[in-house]
Amino acid sequence: MDFFLESLKASWSLILSLDRELFRAVWTSVYVSVWSIVFAALLGIPAGLAVGLLEVPFKRTVITGLNSLMAVPTVLIGLLVYGFISRQGPLGGWGLLFSPSAVIVGDALLAAPIVANYTLSSIRGAHAAILPTAMTLGAGRLRSVLKLLSEIRFGMMAAVISGFGRVISEVGVAMMLGGNILGYTRTMTTAIALETSKGEFALGIALGIILMSVALLVNIVFQILQRR
Amino acid sequence: MGPLYRLRMLTKRHGHKAALSIAGLDIFEGCIYSLTGPNGSGKSTLLGILAFLSPPTSGTLHYDGKPVEWKGRSLVPLRQEVTLVHQSPYLFEGSVYSNLAFGLKVRGIPEETQRSRIGLSLETVGLSGFEERRARALSGGEAQRVALARALALAPRVLLLDEPLANVDGRSAEVIRLVISGLPGRGTTVVMTTHDPDPPSCLNGEVIRLEEGRVSAPPGAPETPVISMRG
Ligand SMILES: Nc1ncnc2c1ncn2[C@@H]1O[C@H](COP(=O)(O)OP(=O)(O)OP(=O)(O)O)[C@@H](O)[C@H]1O
Ligand SMILES: [Mg+2]
Numbered sequence: 001m002d003f004f005l006e007s008l009k010a011s012w013s014l015i016l017s018l019d020r021e022l023f024r025a026v027w028t029s030v031y032v033s034v035w036s037i038v039f040a041a042l043l044g045i046p047a048g049l050a051v052g053l054l055e056v057p058f059k060r061t062v063i064t065g066l067n068s069l070m071a072v073p074t075v076l077i078g079l080l081v082y083g084f085i086s087r088q089g090p091l092g093g094w095g096l097l098f099s100p101s102a103v104i105v106g107d108a109l110l111a112a113p114i115v116a117n118y119t120l121s122s123i124r125g126a127h128a129a130i131l132p133t134a135m136t137l138g139a140g141r142l143r144s145v146l147k148l149l150s151e152i153r154f155g156m157m158a159a160v161i162s163g164f165g166r167v168i169s170e171v172g173v174a175m176m177l178g179g180n181i182l183g184y185t186r187t188m189t190t191a192i193a194l195e196t197s198k199g200e201f202a203l204g205i206a207l208g209i210i211l212m213s214v215a216l217l218v219n220i221v222f223q224i225l226q227r228r
Numbered sequence: 229m230g231p232l233y234r235l236r237m238l239t240k241r242h243g244h245k246a247a248l249s250i251a252g253l254d255i256f257e258g259c260i261y262s263l264t265g266p267n268g269s270g271k272s273t274l275l276g277i278l279a280f281l282s283p284p285t286s287g288t289l290h291y292d293g294k295p296v297e298w299k300g301r302s303l304v305p306l307r308q309e310v311t312l313v314h315q316s317p318y319l320f321e322g323s324v325y326s327n328l329a330f331g332l333k334v335r336g337i338p339e340e341t342q343r344s345r346i347g348l349s350l351e352t353v354g355l356s357g358f359e360e361r362r363a364r365a366l367s368g369g370e371a372q373r374v375a376l377a378r379a380l381a382l383a384p385r386v387l388l389l390d391e392p393l394a395n396v397d398g399r400s401a402e403v404i405r406l407v408i409s410g411l412p413g414r415g416t417t418v419v420m421t422t423h424d425p426d427p428p429s430c431l432n433g434e435v436i437r438l439e440e441g442r443v444s445a446p447p448g449a450p451e452t453p454v455i456s457m458r459g
Contacts, residue, residue: 129316129318132314137311139330139331140334141300151321
């Protein structure tokens with residue numbers, strides 16, 4: 001118990017002293033997550049809208065597939081992207097492996113199905129009536145779609161935020177594709193994993209506290225948006 | 229003068245299910261039609277077609293003497309003449325005013341005119357002063373009446389109403405009935421679904437009865453392939 005309390009105390013002093021190594025990891029996490037969620041949104045929102053609004057063939061199968069993609073383990077995504085960007089892979093020449101860009105690619109692939117599914121569910125149910133309503137009031141195709149987007153904007157924001165919560169807290173992709181390089185690809189989660197295994201419990205706890213706060217904040221914003 | 233709508237051998241399928249199968253039906257301008265029939269008989273499906281929102285699977289629909297081509301752009305001017313109020317209407321996020329303004333803005337109607345039309349329409353459905361209320365926070369009956377006002381503000385040539393009296397209390401239902409029965413006088417054709425076994429006589433229009441997607445002849449009338457109803 002003493003060990004735990006000592007570490008907790010040490011972790012607070014790390015946070016309060018704005019420890020460089022600690023904040024570098026926090027910064028990398030946020031940077032990587034923000035970029036990956038941008039790409040995930042660019043992929044996932046149009047995909048969710050397309051599946052929800054268009055007459056796509058095998059719609060039910062596509063929706064089931066999209067749902068299943070949310071459950072793909074992070075290490076599997078890591079493995080897949082690794083295969084593409086490692087020296088021998090088809091994209092090996094780009095030298096992406098063990099860079100923040102590699103983590104961004106993996107995290108974007110992880111979050112895109114989440115964003116797509118939340119977008120999809122935000123245009124079902126009552127919201128399925130938005131387009132017909134706008135059209136029967138005389139709006140053209142473009143105007144109706146714009147109205148739809150403005151009506152479901154909170155749903156889309158919730159989609160993006162839940163994707164963000166997923167990528168900032170995952171460790172598999174960041175470890176396999178980033179490689180946990182100090183001051184370069186070390187994120188909060190990979191740092192926690194490493195520091196703890198080294199016995200550097202205080203830094204692990206400090207990062208854990210920050211990660212928890214970020215996750216909590218994200219969750220609160222998500223809840224507020226869901227209630228709209 | 230020919231009918232406003234002329235339906236011939238019109239069918240609509242949802243997947244494998246035949247929801248509608250109408251040999252012939254004419255709808256004339258300036259009349260009130262009550263569309264009746266049991267649940268699932270195809271009433272809402274028919275209104276969706278008359279509103280140019282969902283194309284029939286087969287058959288032809290003439291509107292105003294011209295065959296309807298079910299292609300994107302050509303439908304917009306038709307939809308600007310015909311407005312459907314859904315069975316459970318969707319009100320947009322924002323104020324009641326902005327809901328009523330949407331269709332007027334689409335038509336490029338000047339703001340002065342918008343304001344007066346919106347006020348008048350709300351008054352018509354007994355909701356004066358509701359302009360700034362948040363639309364999504366209204367009661368079921370209020371929402372129904374706002375949706376009706378939203379359609380009335382457009383002064384459509386055809387008003388299609390799906391169960392306009394379902395959610396509203398007796399007094400509001402009286403108000404809505406009165407509004408509807410005044411519409412032909414303003415040149416508006418009305419087709420409304422209702423579960424009333426005998427639709428209110430004050431509406432004194434024609435009754436179209438659907439059964440399993442087919443128009444069934446009014447009781448006592450001989451079965452004819454084409455049922456013309458003139459008001
Ligand atoms: N989107 C859809 N997909 C599949 N089947 C549908 C769809 N919409 C309607 N149907 C089916 O088509 C038939 C006609 O439905 P419709 O909604 O037109 O009936 P209705 O007369 O309006 O019924 P109600 O009185 O309950 O409103 C029903 O059997 C219904 O199950
Ligand atoms: Mg119906």
